[in-house]
Amino acid sequence: MPTAGDSGLDVPALTLLWAARETGLLDALLTETGSAGEAADIAGVTDRAARVTVDALVDLGFFYRTDGAVEPTNRALGLLATRDIRSIGRVPAELDQFAALASLPAAMRADEQAARDQSADEQPGRPQRDRQQRIRHRLGADYAVDAPTVQATVDGILAANPGADQVLALADGPGRHACELAERGPAVTLLDGHEVIDAVDPLLAGSGVEPVARSLMEIDPASFDLVFLVDGMWPSAPAENRFTLRAVERALAPGGAFVAAEPLRGRSDAMPAVAAKALATGLGEPYTEATIAGWCAAAGLGEVEASDVPGTPYQAIVAERHSED
Missing domain, CATH: 3.40.50.150 (Vaccinia Virus protein VP39)
Known part of the structure; x- marks a missing residue:
């Protein structure tokens, strides 16, 4: 449970980073483009949302500015790839936990939980991929225990x-x-x-x-x-x-x-x-x-x-x- 390494994200910062991950904005910035405007088009979010989010992610140390665009920093390595458990750190697992906690009311209602399970079953291959990714995120956080x-x-x-x-x-x-x-x-x-x-x-x-x-x-x-x-x-x-x-x-x-x-x-x-x-x-x-x-x-x-x-x-x-x- 207690971990060191990359830490210090408060609830608003986790919320912003989670929203960027869920909308696809974060993936667009990490793998497709360094431009907030282009990432907004890829993720389907507003230009304002992309601009404000990118500014915040720079302030949080996940990106740095270069030639009118942004590039990922070392802090973003765990968000970029999960091949090496040692490089994942805490943040991906914290985002997974945040997502689970955000859906806690549904998890507490049996009928909504059953509906979520049925929805997951209708997406072939995705639940297994998501599960494997969450396992690697958890292992990365466990590796970062002080x-x-x-x-x-x-x-x-x-x-x-x-x-x-x-x-x-x-x-x-x-x-x-x-x-x-x-x-x-x-x-x-x-x-x-x-x-x-x-x-x-x-x-x-x-x-x-x-x-x-x-x-x-x-x-x-x-x-x-x-x-x-x-x-x-x-x-x-x-x-x-x-x-x-x-x-x-x-x-x-x-x-x-x-x-x-x-x-x-x-x-x-x-x-x-x-x-x-x-x-x-x-x-x-x-x-x-x-x-x-x-x-x-x-x-x-x-x-x-x-x-x-x-x-x-x-x-x-x-x-x-x-x-x-």
Whole structure:
């Protein structure tokens, strides 16, 4: 959740940039022309809208003026291409989140949500392309998480089992936490879907992290001393979280530990943002410590404890797998 890199866009700036993206004005400026007038014709917006928007985007540092036109700056690289996860930054994912939040009233109404889903189904190929693009945007934002937050989060994870030799990172995106753990000694496996693994595999070369694209239920039983998940429970529905925890219990060796670095309801200052994002983009919601502890107990995990992770919006929820007698 907390990221560094390219930041500092307030709501009006995000609104303007989002509108430029949605109308096609931004794409026209980035790929077709550097002229506000020509971009207006391509995007079908008014000359005034294009002129005012271009002036604002120059002031925001996304473009600079040259020979009566504008050219993209380094800040616009993440808007121009998403091939390299490292160059995307925060802004594309922030725009995706803004778009989702802007449609939050519809997401809260079942009939309007069904209509949106049906409309998406009527556009062959587009939902899949949009989904892949959003995945890369999210990975770019995750890659931009500031180093102190990554290190503090890993401190909280590793405290659950400091002597762990085999660690499983669940859905760790570009692997910032997995790589930080690998630098501290354990062998780390990063588990995610094929789309994510294919995208981040080049980033993990030489890191000591093994990327694996498979289901958690396909992992060899009792093969890891430590399993962790960062920001992974609140976006998911209760049934999915219960299934994940049963699979985690199966993957843990006796005496091993599971850690969820999660903003807990009633304890994290990030709750309003998490609640809005969960409603707009996911199936979950902010959960309490008691709720997650109950799921852990039902999955066969015991001795659940939660503690704040200093310098982050997270609490570390730790559950141990019982040692065999």
